[in-house]
Amino acid sequence: MSAVGKLEHGAHRAGQALETVVDQAHSQELHAATSTGLDHRKLVMWVFIASETIFFAALMATYLVNRGKVTPEDGPEHLNLAVASFNTFILLFSSLTMVMALQAIENAKKRRMIFLLAATALWGLVFLGGQVYEYAELIANGITFDSNVWSSSFFALTGFHGTHVFVGIIWICMLIIRALRGGITENNHLAVELGGLYWHFVDLVWVVLFTIIYLI
Amino acid sequence: MATNVLALPRAAEPTGIMSWITTVDHKRIGILYLVTAVIFFIIGGIEALIIRTQLATPSSTLVDPATYNQVFTMHGTTMVFLALMPLNSGFGNYFVPLMIGARDMAFPRLNSLGYWLFLFGGLLLYSSFLIGGGAPDAGWFGYAPLSERAYSPTHGIDFWILSLQLLGISSIIGGLNFIVTILNMRAPGMTLNRLPLFVWGTLVTSLLAIFAIPSISVALFLLLFDRTFATSFYLPGGSGDPLLWQHLFWFFGHPEVYIMIMPSFGIISEVLATNSRKPIFGYAAMAFAFAGISFVSFTVWAHHMFAVGMSPLADAIFAGMSFVVGVPTGIKIFNWLGTIWRGSLRVNTAFLFAAGFIGQFTIGGLGGIMLAVVPVDWQITDTYFVVGHFHYTLFAGTVLALFAGTYYWFPKMTGRFLNEKLGQIHFWLTMVGMTMLFLTMHYVGVLGMPRRIYTYGPNMGWDLWNLIETIGAFIVALGVLFFIVNLFKSMRQKATATNDPWDGQTLEWATSSPPPAYNFASMIPVNSPRPLWDAKYGPHSEFASNPKKIDLSGGGNANVHLPNPSIWPLVLTIGLVIIAIGIIFGFNGGALALDISSMGMAVQSLPIAFAGGIVVFFIGLVGWIAQPAG
Ligand SMILES: [Cu+2]
Numbered sequence: 005m006s007a008v009g010k011l012e013h014g015a016h017r018a019g020q021a022l023e024t025v026v027d028q029a030h031s032q033e034l035h036a037a038t039s040t041g042l043d044h045r046k047l048v049m050w051v052f053i054a055s056e057t058i059f060f061a062a063l064m065a066t067y068l069v070n071r072g073k074v075t076p077e078d079g080p081e082h083l084n085l086a087v088a089s090f091n092t093f094i095l096l097f098s099s100l101t102m103v104m105a106l107q108a109i110e111n112a113k114k115r116r117m118i119f120l121l122a123a124t125a126l127w128g129l130v131f132l133g134g135q136v137y138e139y140a141e142l143i144a145n146g147i148t149f150d151s152n153v154w155s156s157s158f159f160a161l162t163g164f165h166g167t168h169v170f171v172g173i174i175w176i177c178m179l180i181i182r183a184l185r186g187g188i189t190e191n192n193h194l195a196v197e198l199g200g201l202y203w204h205f206v207d208l209v210w211v212v213l214f215t216i217i218y219l220i
Numbered sequence: 221m222a223t224n225v226l227a228l229p230r231a232a233e234p235t236g237i238m239s240w241i242t243t244v245d246h247k248r249i250g251i252l253y254l255v256t257a258v259i260f261f262i263i264g265g266i267e268a269l270i271i272r273t274q275l276a277t278p279s280s281t282l283v284d285p286a287t288y289n290q291v292f293t294m295h296g297t298t299m300v301f302l303a304l305m306p307l308n309s310g311f312g313n314y315f316v317p318l319m320i321g322a323r324d325m326a327f328p329r330l331n332s333l334g335y336w337l338f339l340f341g342g343l344l345l346y347s348s349f350l351i352g353g354g355a356p357d358a359g360w361f362g363y364a365p366l367s368e369r370a371y372s373p374t375h376g377i378d379f380w381i382l383s384l385q386l387l388g389i390s391s392i393i394g395g396l397n398f399i400v401t402i403l404n405m406r407a408p409g410m411t412l413n414r415l416p417l418f419v420w421g422t423l424v425t426s427l428l429a430i431f432a433i434p435s436i437s438v439a440l441f442l443l444l445f446d447r448t449f450a451t452s453f454y455l456p457g458g459s460g461d462p463l464l465w466q467h468l469f470w471f472f473g474h475p476e477v478y479i480m481i482m483p484s485f486g487i488i489s490e491v492l493a494t495n496s497r498k499p500i501f502g503y504a505a506m507a508f509a510f511a512g513i514s515f516v517s518f519t520v521w522a523h524h525m526f527a528v529g530m531s532p533l534a535d536a537i538f539a540g541m542s543f544v545v546g547v548p549t550g551i552k553i554f555n556w557l558g559t560i561w562r563g564s565l566r567v568n569t570a571f572l573f574a575a576g577f578i579g580q581f582t583i584g585g586l587g588g589i590m591l592a593v594v595p596v597d598w599q600i601t602d603t604y605f606v607v608g609h610f611h612y613t614l615f616a617g618t619v620l621a622l623f624a625g626t627y628y629w630f631p632k633m634t635g636r637f638l639n640e641k642l643g644q645i646h647f648w649l650t651m652v653g654m655t656m657l658f659l660t661m662h663y664v665g666v667l668g669m670p671r672r673i674y675t676y677g678p679n680m681g682w683d684l685w686n687l688i689e690t691i692g693a694f695i696v697a698l699g700v701l702f703f704i705v706n707l708f709k710s711m712r713q714k715a716t717a718t719n720d721p722w723d724g725q726t727l728e729w730a731t732s733s734p735p736p737a738y739n740f741a742s743m744i745p746v747n748s749p750r751p752l753w754d755a756k757y758g759p760h761s762e763f764a765s766n767p768k769k770i771d772l773s774g775g776g777n778a779n780v781h782l783p784n785p786s787i788w789p790l791v792l793t794i795g796l797v798i799i800a801i802g803i804i805f806g807f808n809g810g811a812l813a814l815d816i817s818s819m820g821m822a823v824q825s826l827p828i829a830f831a832g833g834i835v836v837f838f839i840g841l842v843g844w845i846a847q848p849a850g
Contacts, residue, residue: 038404038405039403039404039405039406039410040403040404042404044326044327044400044404047399047400047403047404048326048327048396048397048399048400051396051399051400051430052396052430054430054431055392055395055396055430055431055433055434056434058431058432058434058435059434059435059437059438062434062435062437062438062439062468062471063438065467065468066438066442066453066464066468069461069464070453070460073459074459149445149449149451150449150450150451150452152452152458152459153451153452153453153458153459153460156445156451156452156453157453160441160442160445164441178845
C-alpha cells in the first residue's frame with residue numbers, strides 16, 4: 005500500500021470513528037441506532053416468535069398425550085395424507101415466494117415484489133382450502149370437534165395453526181396495500197422482512213405439525 | 221408532525237382527561253398502572269378480610285359456602301393478576317426507561333395497549349358479579365374438572381377465562397416491550413453487566429412472562445372449548461385428563477411466582493444499596509442469580525403436583541430441581557446482607573421495608589424448601605401450611621418490596637416525600653400483623669386445617685390460631701389504611717424533593733423530580749452499574765464524600781421529539797372486550813344465568829355483539845397503522 009493510500013485509509017478510519025461517536029451522541033433520539041444494532045421491530049418480532057413457540061408446544065403436547073387414547077377408526081385413520089402432503093408442499097412453496105418477494109424489493113423491483121406477495125397470499129389461501137377440505141372429509145365421516153379427545157386435539161392444534169395462516173394472509177394483503185400506496189421502497193422494506201419472519205415461522209410450525217400428526 | 225389525533229405541543233405537559241386516555245408517555249402509563257393496581261389491591265384486600273372474618277370463629281355463617289368460593293377465587297385472581305403483576309409493571313414502566321437513560325419505551329403505543337387491556341381485563345372479571353350470575357368460584361388455579369360447566373354452571377368461569385386471556389395478552393405485550401427497550405435503548409456505555417438490578421429483574425420477569433403465559437393461554441382455550449363446545453380435554457368421562465390442566469397451568473404457574481417477585485428483588489437491591497450508601501454487594505452474582513432462578517423456574521412446575529401420584533422418579537427430579545432454586549435465592553439473601561454490612565445506614569421507611577423483606581422472605585423461602593421434600597409435601601399439601609408459605613413469598617416478598625419501592629421512588633414520581641412517621645407506623649403494623657396472620661397459618665396447617673374450607677367445627681383445636689390470624693389480618697389492613705392516608709396527605713404537601721434526595725446511584729436520580737416528558741436533555745457517561753455515583757464522587761469510590769452537583773434536566777428542552785398521543789390502543793381494547801363478551805354469551809348453547817333481555821338487550825343479539833367487536837377491533841387496528849408513530 006502506498007503512503008498516500010495509507011494516509012487515505014487512516015483518514016477513512018478516523019472518519020468512521022467520528023461517525024460512531026456522532027451515532028452514540030444521537031442514540032438518545034428516537035429512530036436512531038439501537039444498542040444491539042437490531043431495529044426495535046425486528047427484535048420484537050423475534051421475541052414474539054419465541055413466545056409463540058410455547059403456545060404451539062403446549063398444543064402439540066396436548067395432541068401427543070391424547071393421540072394414543074382412541075382407536076384408529078375413531079379418527080386417525082380418516083386423515084388424508086395426500087391432501088396434507090400437498091398442503092405441506094404448498095406452504096413450503098409459499099415460503100419460497102416470500103423470500104423472493106423480499107429479494108425483489110431489495111433489488112428495487114417493486115412490481116415484482118407485489119406480484120410475489122400476492123402469490124404467497126394465494127398459496128396461503130390454497131393451504132386453507134386444503135384444510136377446509138380435510139375438515140369436511142372428517143366431519144362427513146362423523147368426526148367432529150367434540151367426538152373424542154383425539155379429534156378435539158386435532159382440530160384445536162390445526163385450527164390454531166390455520167388461524168395463524170389466516171392472520172398471515174391478512175398481513176400480506178396489508179403489505180400489498182401499503183406497497184401500492186408507496187409505503188414500501190427499496191430503502192424502506194423492513195415491513196416485508198417482518199411479515200416474512202412471521203410467515204416462515206408459521207410454515208415451520210406446520211412442518212412440525214405435519215410430522216407429529218401424519219408421519220409418526 | 222401535526223397529523224396526529226390531538227395536536228399537542230410536544231415538550232409541554234398536556235393536562236386534562238383526554239391527555240391521560242391518549243397518553244403514550246411511559247411515566248404516565250406507569251402511574252396509571254400503579255393507581256389502578258392499588259385500587260385492585262384494596263379490593264383484593266377487602267376480599268381477604270371477608271375470608272378472615274368468616275374463618276375467625278368456628279361454624280361461622282357470615283357467608284355461605286358458594287359465596288366463600290367466589291370470594292377466595294376473586295381474592296387470589298385479583299392479587300396475582302390485577303395487583304402484584306401490574307404494580308411491578310407500573311414501577312417498570314416508570315423507572316426502566318429512566319434507569320437506562322432512555323426517552324421512552326421502545327413501543328409507546330403498545331405500552332398504552334398493555335395498560336388498557338389490564339384495566340378492561342380487570343373490569344371484565346369483576347363484571348361477572350353483576351352479569352355473569354356470580355363470580356368465578358374454582359380458585360385462582362381453576363382446577364379442572366371443578367372449573368368445568370357441570371361443576372361451575374354460572375358464567376363466572378367464562379368471565380375468568382376471557383379476562384385472563386386479555387390480561388395474558390397485556391402481560392406478553394408488556395414483556396415484549398420491556399425486552400426490546402432494555403436490550404435496545406440503553407444509554408451509551410450501559411452494557412448488560414452495568415444494568416441496574418431493578419432493570420435486570422424486569423428483563424428476567426419479561427422473559428419469564430413471554431415463555432410462561434402462552435401455556436396458560438392454551439390451558440384456558442381448552443377449558444373454554446370444554447365448557448362451550450362440549451369437548452372433554454379435562455373430563456375423565458370423555459377420556460380427557462384433569463392432570464393436563466395441572467401441567468399446563470403450573471408450567472405457567474410456577475414461573476408466575478417469579479414473574480411477581482423478580483422486580484421486587486430488584487427494588488430491594490436498589491433500596492438497600494442507596495440507603496447503605498454503598499455499591500450493591502456482589503453485583504455479578506446478583507445478575508447471574510436472576511438468570512439462574514428464571515431458568516430453573518421452568519423445570520420445577522410439578523412440585524405443585526406431588527400429591528397426584530406421579531412416578532417416584534418424576535417426584536425426585538422435580539424435588540431436586542426445587543432445592544436448586546434455593547441456591548441462587550440464597551446468594552441473593554447473602555448479597556443483600558453484604559450490602560448492608562458496614563454501610564452507613566439511612567434507616568428510613570423504605571430501608572425498613574427492605575430489611576423486613578430480607579427476614580420475612582427468608583422464612584417464605586425456608587417453607588418452600590420444606591414443601592419440596594416429597595413426603596413432607598404429602599403430609600401438608602392442601603393445608604394452611606401451603607397458604608402460609610405462598611403468602612410469605614408474595615406478601616413478605618413482593619408486597620413488602622413494593623412498599624419499599626413506593627417510599628423510595630415516591631419523591632421522584634411526585635416531587636414530594638411520603639410522611640416518615642406515618643410510614644414507620646405502617647411498617648410496624650405490617651410486620652406485626654403479617655407475622656400473626658401468616659406464620660400462624662403454617663402452624664394451623666401442620667395441625668391439619670385444610671385450605672379452601674369455608675368453615676370448621678369448634679372441636680378441632682384451631683379456634684385460637686384462626687382468631688389470631690384474623691386479628692393479624694386487620695392489623696395489616698390498618699397499616700394499609702395508614703399508607704393510603706399517607707399517600708393522600710403527602711400529595712397535598714409542598715413539593716420539596718430535590719432531583720436526588722437519597723444520594724442515589726442510578727440514572728433516574730439524575731433528572732428533575734418529577735422528570736420532564738423527555739426524561740433527560742443530556743446524558744452522563746456510564747462506566748459502571750452506578751453512573752450517577754461515579755459522576756458525583758468519581759469512579760472507583762466506595763463511600764461517599766462531597767458530592768458534585770449533577771443536573772441533566774437541562775431546563776425545558778422543547779425541541780425533543782416525542783411520540784404522538786394515540787386513542788387507538790383504547791379502541792382496540794374495547795373491540796377485544798366486546799369480542800370476549802360475545803364469546804361468553806353468544807357461543808353458549810346452555811341457559812343464560814341472567815336474563816339479558818330484561819336489560820333491553822335481546823339474547824340473540826350477542827353473536828352480533830361478537831361481530832361488532834371484531835369490527836371495532838379492525839377500526840382500531842387500521843387507525844393504529846394509519847397513524848404515524850412519531
Ligand atoms: Cu412452584
